[in-house]
Amino acid sequence: MDVLQIVAIGLMATVLIGVLKSQRPELAVLLSVAVGVILFLLVLGKIGSIVDIITDLATRAGISMVYLGTIMKIIGIAYIAEFGAQICRDAGEGAVATKIEFAAKILIMVLAVPIVVAVLQSLLKLLG
Amino acid sequence: MEVIRNLVQSLIIIIILAMFLEMLLPAGEMRKYVKMVMGLLVIIAVVQAVGTFARWSFEGELPAVVTNEGKGQLPEILEAGKKISAEQQDRGIEQYRRGLAQQITALVKLNQEIPVLDVEVSVQSDNGSSGFGQIKEIILAVAEDPAQADREPEGTVVVGEVSPVSVQVGRRVSPELTSTGSPQAVANMVDVLTNFYNLKPEQVKIIYR
Known part of the structure; x- marks a missing residue:
C-alpha cells in the first residue's frame, strides 16, 4: 500500500506545483523539494534491508567492505546530485544543474581512484 | 572439483551482486559514471575469485582515499x-615521592636517638x-624536644618557629643546633x-622543630 501513498503524494504535488507555477513559481520549487524529501523519507526505512542484502552478497563473494562502502557512497552521490540537478532544471536553472552534475562526477571519480588503482595492481600482478 | 565449485559459486554471487547494484543506479547523466566504477568492482571481484582458484594473490593494497574526515580531529x-x-x-611522580618519603621515614626511625617528625622529598x-x-x-x-615527637601525631602541639639547618657529612655539627640526638647520630x-640513595650530603637537609 506504500506505493499508493507515494503515487498519491506525487500526483497531488504535481497538480499543486502546476497550479503554483503560474501564480508563484518560487513556491512551486519549494513544494517540489518538500515532496522529494517526503517521498525519500517514506522509502528510507526500506533501503536498510536492501543494503543488508548487498552486504551479505558481497561477504559471500569475498569482496572487501571498503570497496562496497565506496560503491554505496558513489551511488548516494549520484542520487543526490541527480535530484538536485533535476530540481534546478525544473526551476529553469539549467546552468546550475550542469555544475551540480560536474561536481558529482568529480566526487565519483575521486572515490573511484582506489578501486581503479586496485584493478590496475591486480592486472599488473596477473601479467607480471 | 571442490575448488571449481567454489569458483562458480563466487562468480554467480558476483553476478547477482552486480545485477542488484545496477538496479540501484540512478537514471540520467550519472548512471554511466557509477556503472563504470561498478564494473571495476566486478572486475576486482572476478580477478580475486579466479586468483583464489589458481592460488595466486591478486589482492592489491588499497590506497587510502584522501578525505577531509577527521583531519581537524588529529591534533586535538x-x-x-x-x-x-x-x-x-x-x-606517578607524586606516588613515587610519597613512597620515597615513607621509605625514608622507616629508615630514619631505625635510629631511636633521632626523633623524626616529618620527611619531605623533592624529586626531579x-x-x-x-x-x-x-x-x-x-x-x-x-x-x-624529644617528647614532642611523641605528642606530635595527636595534632595538639603547636610547632615552634622552624629554622632551616643543613647538615653535611664530614663537617662538624654545632652542638647548639642539635639539642636532640648526638651530632654523631x-x-x-x-x-x-x-x-x-646515592646522594650528595648537601642534598639531605635537617630542620629542627
Whole structure:
C-alpha cells in the first residue's frame, strides 16, 4: 500500500506545483523539494534491508567492505546530485544543474581512484 | 572439483551482486559514471575469485582515499593524549615521592636517638631533563624536644618557629643546633641516607622543630 501513498503524494504535488507555477513559481520549487524529501523519507526505512542484502552478497563473494562502502557512497552521490540537478532544471536553472552534475562526477571519480588503482595492481600482478 | 565449485559459486554471487547494484543506479547523466566504477568492482571481484582458484594473490593494497574526515580531529586527539600523559606522569611522580618519603621515614626511625617528625622529598619532575625521577632533596624535620615527637601525631602541639639547618657529612655539627640526638647520630643518619640513595650530603637537609 506504500506505493499508493507515494503515487498519491506525487500526483497531488504535481497538480499543486502546476497550479503554483503560474501564480508563484518560487513556491512551486519549494513544494517540489518538500515532496522529494517526503517521498525519500517514506522509502528510507526500506533501503536498510536492501543494503543488508548487498552486504551479505558481497561477504559471500569475498569482496572487501571498503570497496562496497565506496560503491554505496558513489551511488548516494549520484542520487543526490541527480535530484538536485533535476530540481534546478525544473526551476529553469539549467546552468546550475550542469555544475551540480560536474561536481558529482568529480566526487565519483575521486572515490573511484582506489578501486581503479586496485584493478590496475591486480592486472599488473596477473601479467607480471 | 571442490575448488571449481567454489569458483562458480563466487562468480554467480558476483553476478547477482552486480545485477542488484545496477538496479540501484540512478537514471540520467550519472548512471554511466557509477556503472563504470561498478564494473571495476566486478572486475576486482572476478580477478580475486579466479586468483583464489589458481592460488595466486591478486589482492592489491588499497590506497587510502584522501578525505577531509577527521583531519581537524588529529591534533586535538594528540593534544588530549599529551595532557592525559602529563597527568598520569604527575600522579606517578607524586606516588613515587610519597613512597620515597615513607621509605625514608622507616629508615630514619631505625635510629631511636633521632626523633623524626616529618620527611619531605623533592624529586626531579622535569620530563626533559636527564635526571628525571631522581631525588633532588630530602628534608628531615627533627624534633628539638624529644617528647614532642611523641605528642606530635595527636595534632595538639603547636610547632615552634622552624629554622632551616643543613647538615653535611664530614663537617662538624654545632652542638647548639642539635639539642636532640648526638651530632654523631645525625651525621650517621645523613650518611646512611646519602649512601642508600646515592646522594650528595648537601642534598639531605635537617630542620629542627
